[in-house]
Amino acid sequence: MIRLYSLIAAGLIAALLGGLGYMVMTGSQQAGLGQCRETSIAGGAGSIGGPFELVDHTGRTVTDADFADRPVLLYFGYTFCPDVCPLDTARNAQAVDLLAERGYDVTPVFVSVDHQRDTQDLLAEFVRFMHPEMIGLTGTEEQIRDAARAYRVYFAAQESDDEFFLIDHSTFSYFMLPGHGFVDVIRRDQSPEQVADTLGCFIDNA
Structure with a gap:
């Protein structure tokens, strides 16, 4: 059963996301993509995303630039998660x-927020089980926190x-497009078909 977050965690998540609506405001650099969105983000889409340096499940150091040439669906979680993350x-x-x-x-990408337990081997096993093309990312606590901060992701042990x-x-997924960077959040209540429709719309109109 999906666990309920503590009141403190929920309050922090709401504050980080700028309120319950988590609304995405269309920036001038993303003109034409608004038709694909149903929500809007306080501060604009440009306020989410940014540079990071992490290590993938093969042991290779990567940065945000390594993903700038392809559409990416990014999620922050951890392999020991009993319910939500899987x-x-x-x-x-x-x-x-x-x-x-x-x-x-x-490209599906999974960023671990558990630097203590998510070893390279565990992360590799997890992402390969989930999808053959999925990329797992981890790093030091500081590297992970920097990446989470860039995407306004809350996490706390x-x-x-x-x-x-x-x-x-927090349980949002983040969609990035070449030439645009972050374009939208995907809520966890959206079905695979709804996610595919939304992402396809963005790709067609980018």
Whole structure:
């Protein structure tokens, strides 16, 4: 069963996202993409995303520039997550497959917020299970926090005396396009078909 976030976590998430609507305001550099959006973002789409340096599941150091040449569906989570992350990541993988059937090439990316437990081997096993083209990213705590901050992602480990601690985190997915950067958030209540339709619309109108 999907766990409820603590009141503190929920409040911080709401503050970081600029309110319940998490609305995306169309920037001038993204003219023509507004028809694909149903929501808007406080501060504009340009306020989300930015440079990062992480390590992929093969051990290679990568930056945001390595993904600038392709459409990317990005999600922040962790492999020990008992419920939300597997469901969201599997949904994203299904949407990517639906898009591939329609002739669109979108790369699914999973960024771990658990630098302590998500080793390269565990991350590689997780992403390969989810989708053969999925890329897993991790790094030091500072690197992960820098990336999360760029995408306005909240995460915090719950207090625990054992190794099976949980991590509260925001659950949006982020869609990026070449030449535009971040263009929209994907909510976790959207089905694979809805995600594929939305992403296809952005690609067609980019």
